[in-house]
Amino acid sequence: GENVEQHPSTLSVQEGDSAVIKCTYSDSASNYFPWYKQELGKGPQLIIDIRSNVGEKKDQRIAVTLNKTAKHFSLHITETQPEDSAVYFCAARGNQGGKLIFGQGTELSVKP
């Protein structure tokens, strides 16, 4: 079945710096790749997603890139702010049903 690997597990940056989180997936049939932000005690919040017919998508300070050949996708956060501190999860969804397969998570800490 599908497997999603996420790196790094923890990431600490200074406010204003950029942060990059990378994920790889195993199932070449996967066609939808969302990113979620999870704050302590809350459910995952969708922040951006990308479909397999697109190579890059940007929304203000957040961008996601997808390399289908290499089966990896990345989240880029620019001009980080302390409120970006949270756990970020990547996920992949194939064409067999709607379930998402999640990575292990990255704990991002943005220091003021």
Next chain:
Amino acid sequence: GAGVSQSPRYKVAKRGQDVALRCDPISGHVSLFWYQQALGQGPEFLTYFQNEAQLDKSGLPSDRFFAERPEGSVSTLKIQRTQQEDSAVYLCASSFRGVNTEAFFGQGTRLTVV
């Protein structure tokens, strides 16, 4: 409603007790998913409904876990004879039209089995 609503937020159960967790999806959302999230881990898929039909239950860890969505809206995840390894956050998500749309998560129910 404005978002996916789950209740209770917290549940403490004695080992061997049965529990029922409720999910109210976003109004009009066809698909509903249950995930289990262990401490420090990513959510893991349990089961998936499209309207009232349970289309995938491959992630349910044992026959002690049972989910239903009888009228195609509210769903209940039931765990019988709870064990300590069932302690986790149980997340519900819904999406509008099934497999090709975004999934939105509720706050989760934190289950602690003592």
